[in-house]
Amino acid sequence: MTSAQSSRAYRGVSAGDRAAARRTALIDAALACLAADGLAGVSVRSVCAQARLTARYFYEAFTDLDALLVAALVSVTDEVESASVRALDTVTPDDTAAQVRAAISAGYGVVATDAGKANVLLVATAGHRALRTRQQQFVDDFADIVIDNLPVLHALPGQRRREARVLVLFLMAGSIELIVAVLTRRVRMSQADLVDRLTSLWLAALATL
Known part of the structure; x- marks a missing residue:
């Protein structure tokens, strides 16, 4: 995907807003994993599964699990x-x-x-x-x-x-x-x-x- 494509609005929502929404979804997913299984239950895989996002979007928002x-x-x-x-x-x-x-x-x-x-x-x-x-x-x-x-x-x-x-x-x-x-x-x-x-x-x- 080119830079121009990645920054293009989709259905009226800007790329920045979509990225912010994904970041919020990942934070909410981390909290859900913490509620279910504690700290041991939080991983990149479990958070992405909870948020229904791929690892690519995780690393777009956070450098690592600690940052999340x-x-x-x-x-x-x-x-x-x-x-x-x-x-x-x-x-x-x-x-x-x-x-x-x-x-x-x-x-x-x-x-x-x-x-x-x-x-x-x-x-x-x-x-x-x-x-x-x-x-x-x-x-x-x-x-x-x-x-x-x-x-x-x-x-x-x-x-x-x-x-x-x-x-x-x-x-x-x-x-x-x-x-x-x-x-x-x-x-x-x-x-x-x-x-x-x-x-x-x-x-x-x-x-x-």
Whole structure:
């Protein structure tokens, strides 16, 4: 296929849009494979079969399987971040308890009932270096989002703001560990109970500031 042919619109859809759609389909397929069989079930063959695409299109979108898994993780972390920020915007700024609860509920809601998203964000990272590195970046980024969007923290002066970031990083790490324990059934807790518990822990810690 020539360059001109490959860039030509097909049924009104540009080549770039078709490539973007295939990339999204491959990410969705990776999440489906993670939900069904965990990290061990994700391969170029299984993902392509799930997406109904050939390996040629896989390598058009991703250099290797690690690149696909990281892209899947990024898609989930972006969703968690967006859901949490939107939830904060629905709550009055002077109600810290309601804001914390809304953000936790929205962020956890992204992974609570989707095994593929939970797997790539929380479970598979333990045994995959590239995913673990990207998860750590998510924790750092999310800590900044919390501080920028939670009024009680955003209003803090310089030094106390830095102290707040340390506390938020600590709370993020603990929250992830508890969520993983619940999702892997090491701890039995309903979604509502988990949100209640995390909200209480966050509010108690934030009160120390």
